Amino acid sequence: QKEVEQNSGPLSVPEGAIASLNCTYSDRVSQSFFWYRQYSGKSPELIMSIYSNGDKEDGRFTAQLNKASQYVSLLIRDSQPSDSATYLCAVEGGSYIPTFGRGTSLIVHP
Amino acid sequence: DADVTQTPRNRITKTGKRIMLECSQTKGHDRMYWYRQDPGLGLQLIYYSFDVKDINKGEISDGYSVSRQAQAKFSLSLESAIPNQTALYFCATSDIADQETQYFGPGTRLLVL
Numbered sequence: 760q761k762e763v764e765q766n767s768g769p770l771s772v773p774e775g776a777i778a779s780l781n782c783t784y785s786d787r788v789s790q791s792f793f794w795y796r797q798y799s800g801k802s803p804e805l806i807m808s809i810y811s812n813g814d815k816e817d818g819r820f821t822a823q824l825n826k827a828s829q830y831v832s833l834l835i836r837d838s839q840p841s842d843s844a845t846y847l848c849a850v851e852g853g854s855y856i857p858t859f860g861r862g863t864s865l866i867v868h869p
Numbered sequence: 870d871a872d873v874t875q876t877p878r879n880r881i882t883k884t885g886k887r888i889m890l891e892c893s894q895t896k897g898h899d900r901m902y903w904y905r906q907d908p909g910l911g912l913q914l915i916y917y918s919f920d921v922k923d924i925n926k927g928e929i930s931d932g933y934s935v936s937r938q939a940q941a942k943f944s945l946s947l948e949s950a951i952p953n954q955t956a957l958y959f960c961a962t963s964d965i966a967d968q969e970t971q972y973f974g975p976g977t978r979l980l981v982l
Contacts, residue, residue, distance in 0.1 A: 795971075803959075810939055859911045
């Protein structure tokens with residue numbers, strides 16, 4: 760069974776700090792990796808996608824992928840209170856069916 | 870207008886009742902999905918459809934059924950609702966041209982008494 764593991768948190772960081780969110784996955788043939796942000800009571804929305812080893816940057820967000828170690832991470836620089844949400848990691852292995860982690864709750868306090 | 874819509878947004882029903890949740894999309898995507906989300910449990914896949922003639926069970930399909938009426942419409946039915954089906958339900962779409970990013974509807978909050 761494909762598994763995607765995330766620390767449920769909450770991860771609490773001060774405003775302006777770097778928030779680091781981590782995700783590990785079990786299926787070695789996984790090809791596509793996604794980070795979704797979900798505000799309380801709202802639907803998930805895509806933050807970042809990454810498909811090859813290394814870093815991918817988009818504004819304050821950086822996704823990091825290490826297929827050999829089977830982990831993917833999301834760094835949020837200059838964290839803002841508006842970044843407070845649950846972050847879902849999703850992994851897809853060519854079947855077009857993603858497996859979602861349970862999410863990490865992030866709290867950015869002023 | 871939203872690309873993926875769900876109706877109703879909130880629903881309260883009683884045990885044993887049959888209810889239908891509807892999803893419509895204007896994104897032109899072939900792939901559609903139904904998920905449920907319970908607090909602390911992430912998203913669990915109920916059913917998915919890759920085109921109008923394709924219906925597949927997900928990891929938690931028992932007690933649910935679906936209908937793909939058109940490319941743009943995918944409905945989820947609870948044949949005889951039970952209290953442990955109380956959850957937040959999301960419809961989503963994806964497309965290979967968009968590298969399989971999932972686009973979610975706003976969700977339906979269902980309470981079964």
